[in-house]
Amino acid sequence: MFRSRIISTLPYIALVLFVGVGLLAGRGGGLSFDLAPTEFTLSNGMNVVVIPDHRAPVVTHMVWYRVGAADETAGKTGIAHFLEHLMFKGTEKIEPGQFSRIVARNGGRDNAFTHYDFTAYFQVIAKDRLPLVMEMEADRMVNLRLTDAEVLPERDVVLEELRMRIENNPMAQLQSEMGAALYGAHPYGRDIIGVKSEVAALDTEDALEFYKRFYTPGNATLIVAGDITPEELKPLAEKYYGRIAERAPSFIRKRPPVAWPKADERIVRHDKRVREATWTRYFPAPAYSTAQGHEGAALDVLAEILGGGTTGRLYRALVVKQGIAASVSSWYEGSRLDAGTFGIYALPRVGGDLDAVEKAIDKEVARLLEDGVNDEELNRAKTVIVAGAVYARDSQRTMAYSYGEGLMTGLTVDEIHEWPDRVNEVTKSDVLAAARKILSGTHTVTGELLPGDAP
Structure with a gap:
């Protein structure tokens, strides 16, 4: 899995989000992205997006399913995650x-990942091998062959993954509890990999x-990104995917609404495997697709100003000036369909005091809410975000991922493409309004991960 809540460190979350949904669609550099990618729909309802990048005769081929x-x-x-594993178990042809192995023998690489809102499969391969992977991916869309001989051993693999990524990871366990507290009965409140007892009961019939x-x-x-044009891709898409008949009615999502916490919550975990204490706080936030006006872009800018590396307010206050933290960061996760999260993470100095760190963070947040942000930090944050768009476009796969993730979580191709423009349009008033809505108008979930046994 590329993307899930099963993550070992929060700085990694910030990195993933930094190169995420909006950032990869900016203008500049040597790529031909002055125009948005081309879209078309096959007769069976399958959507197709083409992202040209002619720097090398390579393509990234991705199929995204609107289910997670x-x-x-x-x-x-x-x-959903279990089936992702099983999709590699073969068809009548493979x-x-x-x-x-076939992809690798042809000089490519492949993988898959499961999210709350989607599941996706990809191959990166030479352009002249694109028809091969399209044929293979179309084949397993309709001809997957599963028996207990493949399914039951793979279930054991998934259970072992759960043990390694969740049960043996104190931070992941804390994140799981915090997510459940933040999102309540909504499915975002549980781990992507599933509940252990329920995963252990999944069988071949469930998967099929x-x-x-x-x-x-x-x-x-x-989604195909790389050395390809819409005129070249369309006949291939029609040949391999267009002839596949629909076999199920249109999927209409039915999810419970997100019910945010009605009071501040605090979760404290003690674990002998933990060497240094950490502090985390989640704030309810909208998703990119549900944010109003410039709110989503303003939250990206806010996260950069508050905790975006060594120039962020929190780092300068807690690490440089006061010396009470070893690291501190903030992030905004808006790439979900129903709701997002704004978060702050801090690692105290060795032997440091979590209470002192929390009070210092609260003080800096209060100062921002009272005084707003200045022109210098606003412009610096916007420059960092938009520059990241240009640099990240060097990864063809990441570009394809960006559009896929955005489309699966409620955005349009144009909205993804124009995200840097939205960031550049953010004003000081936009940032302050977003900050006051998220940082002072909501109930939070705070997590403490402490070394040793519980008292």
Whole structure:
């Protein structure tokens, strides 16, 4: 899995988000992105997006399914991620385990990932091998072959992954509890990998039922980035994907609304495996797609001003001036369909005091809410974000991911493409309004991870 809540360090979250949905669509550099990528729809309802990048004869081919961990039925959590594993088990044409080997023999690489709102599969390969991977991916969209011989051992693999990534990771356990407290009964409040007891009960019938219901052309988007034009891709898409018939009714999501905490919550975990204490706080926030006006872009800018590296207010106050923290950061996660999160993370100096760190953070947040931001830090934050767009475009795969993630979480191609413009339009008033809405108008979830046994 590329993307999930099963992450070892919060700075990594900030990095992923920095090169995420909006940042990769900026203008400049040597790529031909003055115009938005081209979109078209096949007769069976499958959406297609083409992102030209002619610097090398290579393409990134991705198929995104509009179904993820938040779409699972009660008692079947983990099935979206489990099926992601099983999609490599073979068809009538391709023997179990051979899919990735074929891609590798042809000089490419492949992988897949599961999110709350989508599941996706990709290959990076030479342009002249694109028809091969399109044929293979189209084949497993309709002809996946599963038996207990493949499914049950893979279930054990997933259970081991759960043990390693969640049960053996104190930070992941804290994040799980904090997510549950923040999102409540909404599916975002549980881990993408699922509830252990429910994963252990998943079987072949469950996997095939989920596959047949959701893995259909009308519930999928094809994204191809690289040395390809729309005129070249369209006949290939029609040849390999256009002939696949729909086999399930249109998927209409039915999720409970997000009910934010009605009071501030604090979760404290003690663990012998932890050497240094850490402090984390989650704030309820909108998703990019549900934010109003410039609110989403303003939250990106706010996160950069408050905790974006060594120039952020929190770092300068807690690390440089006061010397009470070893690191501190903030981030905004808006790449979800229903709701997002704004977060702050701090690691005290060795032997430091969490209470002192929390009070210092609260003081800096209060100062920002009272005084707002100045022109210098606003312009610096916007420059960092937009520059990141240009630099990140060097990764063809990341560009394709950016558009796919945005489309799967409620944005349009134009909105993704124009994100740097939205960032540049953010004003000091926009940042202050977003800060006051998120940082002072909500109830938070605070997490403390402490070394040793609980008292």
